Amino acid sequence: xxxxxxxxxxxxxxxxxxxxxxxxxxxxxxxxxxxxxxxxxxxxxxxxxxxxxxxxxxxxxxxxxxxxxxxxxxxxxxxxxxxxxxxxxxxxxxxxxxxxxxxxxxxxxxxxxxxxxxxxxxxxxxxxxxxxxxxxxxxxxxxxxxxxxxxxxxxxxxxxxxxxxxxxxxxxxxxxxxxxxxxxxxxxxxxxxxxxxxxxxxxxxxxxxxxxxxxxxxxxxxxxxxxxxxxxxxxxxxxxxxxxxxxxxxxxxxxxxxxxxxxxxxxxxxxxxxxxxxxxxxxxxxxxxxxxxxxxxxxxxxxxxxxxxxxxxxxxxxxxxxxxxxxxxxxxxxxxxxxxxxxxxxxxxxxxxxxxxxxxxxxxxxxxxxxxxxxxxxx
Ligand SMILES: Cc1cc2nc3c(=O)[nH]c(=O)nc-3n(C[C@H](O)[C@H](O)[C@H](O)COP(=O)(O)OP(=O)(O)OC[C@H]3O[C@@H](n4cnc5c(N)ncnc54)[C@H](O)[C@@H]3O)c2cc1C
Numbered sequence: 100x101x102x103x104x105x106x107x108x109x110x111x112x113x114x115x116x117x118x119x120x121x122x123x124x125x126x127x128x129x130x131x132x133x134x135x136x137x138x139x140x141x142x143x144x145x146x147x148x149x150x151x152x153x154x155x156x157x158x159x160x161x162x163x164x165x166x167x168x169x170x171x172x173x174x175x176x177x178x179x180x181x182x183x184x185x186x187x188x189x190x191x192x193x194x195x196x197x198x199x200x201x202x203x204x205x206x207x208x209x210x211x212x213x214x215x216x217x218x219x220x221x222x223x224x225x226x227x228x229x230x231x232x233x234x235x236x237x238x239x240x241x242x243x244x245x246x247x248x249x250x251x252x253x254x255x256x257x258x259x260x261x262x263x264x265x266x267x268x269x270x271x272x273x274x275x276x277x278x279x280x281x282x283x284x285x286x287x288x289x290x291x292x293x294x295x296x297x298x299x300x301x302x303x304x305x306x307x308x309x310x311x312x313x314x315x316x317x318x319x320x321x322x323x324x325x326x327x328x329x330x331x332x333x334x335x336x337x338x339x340x341x342x343x344x345x346x347x348x349x350x351x352x353x354x355x356x357x358x359x360x361x362x363x364x365x366x367x368x369x370x371x372x373x374x375x376x377x378x379x380x381x382x383x384x385x386x387x388x389x390x391x392x393x394x395x396x397x398x399x400x401x402x403x404x405x406x407x408x409x410x411x412x413x414x415x416x417x418x419x420x421x422x423x424x425x426x427x428x429x430x431x432x433x434x435x436x437x438x439x440x441x442x443x444x445x446x447x448x449x450x451x452x453x454x455x456x457x458x459x460x461x462x463x464x465x466x467x468x469x470x471x472x473x474x475x476x477x478x
Pocket of ligand 1: 133148149275304308322368419421441445451452
């Protein structure tokens with residue numbers, strides 16, 4: 100049986116980062132997981148939450164823990180890009196806009212404090228409309244980070260991490276793991292590997308697939324994202340997270356990004372609630388779908404409201420999944436002498452995946468990541 104110091108399950112954003120940190124420390128590591136499916140509608144799973152062209156990145160957050168995770172990662176983006184030869188960071192600027200409406204004052208207070216910490220610009224709704232064309236509520240409290248914020252290409256960032264991990268000696272195995280016991284990992288073709296330490300970084304599947312000895316306390320939500328194909332000139336704008344007039348929650352918007360098929364798509368997401376996914380079958384059915392019809396239509400209406408001057412020729416929706424933990428922070432913890440869990444992006448894990456991967460490697464090597472303890476359901 101092939102033996103490694105570490106086996107990392109999941110070639111996603113956290114797993115690829117963790118594999119790089121472990122490999123660059125000199126240990127032997129296998130990074131295991133399937134490639135992105137060529138055809139989502141017929142793929143049986145597993146899927147991933149990073150199969151898209153853009154994710155927002157920013158240091159300003161209503162929560163200082165998330166700010167620190169992002170800031171540590173953003174500081175290393177250029178180094179990872181340069182060493183891997185793969186660019187993924189687009190610092191087009193990042194805007195966040197809260198409101199002192201009944202349910203949102205905690206969010207907005209945290210946001211204002213964070214804007215001050217990171218020296219973000221403060222703007223009025225009128226300035227924003229004039230400079231970027233966003234139609235925000237008049238009472239919006241706006242923070243704008245012109246530098247070190249914008250969007251990352253998550254596919255490219257994942258690939259960059261993997262390139263560096265392989266350069267440091269990691270082995271990539273393009274298979275799904277079907278069983279896991281005491282440092283022994285079984286692959287879909289029946290092969291078994293042995294590891295001193297297994298890091299499980301399988302995103303929402305850590306809850307739904309039953310591979311772990313205990314079930315992480317996570318709400319895995321079926322989420323819908325809406326896209327509009329930009330028809331006229333491509334407008335230049337920062338990323339935006341905001342609270343509309345009639346919604347007691349925040350929405351997010353990605354500026355026009357050129358997708359692999361050549362289309363320029365502007366994207367909007369954010370839902371107060373959506374169905375929960377508890378099994379692999381539910382995950383597969385959801386990811387194979389085109390998201391929720393009503394949720395997609397509602398998002399397109401919000402998009403029309405917030406960028407009234409952008410012309411588009413077509414819209415469509417897609418499905419994704421987000422995993423919210425009981426603590427509100429990622430789970431980066433030992434489950435046993437030979438197993439570490441690294442999951443729980445809480446809808447914000449892409450931008451900070453490098454720091455999360457580093458913390459995963461610390462815990463896997465016997466260290467601590469205080470504040471990122473895992474909570475499990477009772478069986
Ligand atoms: C619509 C949407 C928008 C988002 N927007 C943002 C944003 O703007 N900014 C931000 O920071 N974050 C954002 N996020 C969150 C971010 O994408 C996630 O937090 C991040 O992808 C989580 O990384 P991960 O490595 O935990 O999981 P994933 O990226 O999902 O990777 C998990 C990997 O595990 C693999 N896997 C699963 N089961 C197995 C198995 N049995 N064997 C082997 N491999 C397995 C999968 O194939 C997958 O590649 C968004 C998420 C969604 C869904």
